[in-house]
Amino acid sequence: MKKRIESHQLQSLLKRITNLGYDQPSAIAEHERPDFVLTLSGQRIGIETTASVYQEYVRASKLHSHQCPNQCIVTTNLQDGDQRRSNDELISEMLNLNSEWKDSEQDMRDWRDKVASTLERKRTKLGHPEFQLFDQNWLLIHDEPGLANDTFTYDRACRHAADLFATPLTDARDFDTVFLLSNRYLFRWHQQKLTLHYEPGNA
Numbered sequence: 342m343k344k345r346i347e348s349h350q351l352q353s354l355l356k357r358i359t360n361l362g363y364d365q366p367s368a369i370a371e372h373e374r375p376d377f378v379l380t381l382s383g384q385r386i387g388i389e390t391t392a393s394v395y396q397e398y399v400r401a402s403k404l405h406s407h408q409c410p411n412q413c414i415v416t417t418n419l420q421d422g423d424q425r426r427s428n429d430e431l432i433s434e435m436l437n438l439n440s441e442w443k444d445s446e447q448d449m450r451d452w453r454d455k456v457a458s459t460l461e462r463k464r465t466k467l468g469h470p471e472f473q474l475f476d477q478n479w480l481l482i483h484d485e486p487g488l489a490n491d492t493f494t495y496d497r498a499c500r501h502a503a504d505l506f507a508t509p510l511t512d513a514r515d516f517d518t519v520f521l522l523s524n525r526y527l528f529r530w531h532q533q534k535l536t537l538h539y540e541p542g543n544a
Contacts (some may be wrong), residue, residue: 346378348482350390354520357527360538374472384439384476389466389516393459394485395420401431412436416486417443419484445493453501456482456521460505477517487524496524499537506530 348371355365368380375387397419405414414435426434434440443451463480466472487497502521520526524541 344371344376346392346416347390350392350481350522351377351388353483354527355523357522357538357540361527361529361536372473373479374466374469375475378455378475386477386479387473387475388479388481389463390481390483391459391463392483392485393456393521395455397421397426397431397487400428401435404428404432405435406433409436413438417448420455443533446497449494449497451502452484452488453505456484457505460519464515467516479518479520480516481520481522484521484523488526490525495539498523502528502537503535506535 346470351369359365364382366379366381366386370378372378372387375389377388377390379386379388383461398416401414401416401419409432412526415438416435418434418440419431459482460480463482467480469477488494505521517531521530527538527540529538530537
């Protein structure tokens with residue numbers, strides 16, 4: 342199951358990677374530490390894949406499908422805290438359509454911090470002696486749930502994604518390229534530059 346999820350994340354990236362100037366890989370092999378090895382433009386590239394998602398959101402999605410599949414839910418306030426909430430508390434939270442909506446700027450800050458936590462965890466893994474290095478090492482972060490598709494989110498997403506990578510690393514090995522895939526947004530951090538491909542239709 343885990344490798345199937347990782348493969349789906351990788352394929353989501355490869356469907357759009359040519360939009361950033363890459364060729365399609367000539368070979369893909371399953372691996373561990375990192376998850377896959379691509380042969381691309383004459384180089385062997387190790388790629389680690391991961392999801393940036395709150396565990397509360399994962400749990401709530403399962404509860405929704407099993408216990409209240411026909412009801413509308415609110416996911417705005419589903420994020421991990423210091424204490425794990427019970428299933429009943431999560432159901433009550435996501436079914437409360439009158440709950441206070443989070444400020445849009447705070448919502449984007451929380452999004453940035455969620456992705457930053459995932460990025461930090463994977464950078465630590467990259468520095469482990471058992472993590473194999475290749476000609477290049479890439480990281481793909483698959484963001485769940487994806488960013489909203491509206492003008493206000495677009496402006497904020499670009500700004501907060503830039504903030505995410507603004508502080509250069511000094512004491513840790515870093516990935517040659519980091520991809521952040523969030524619905525229609527595909528960010529790439531490479532050689533200290535952030536670029537974006539935005540899919541105008543359904544991603």
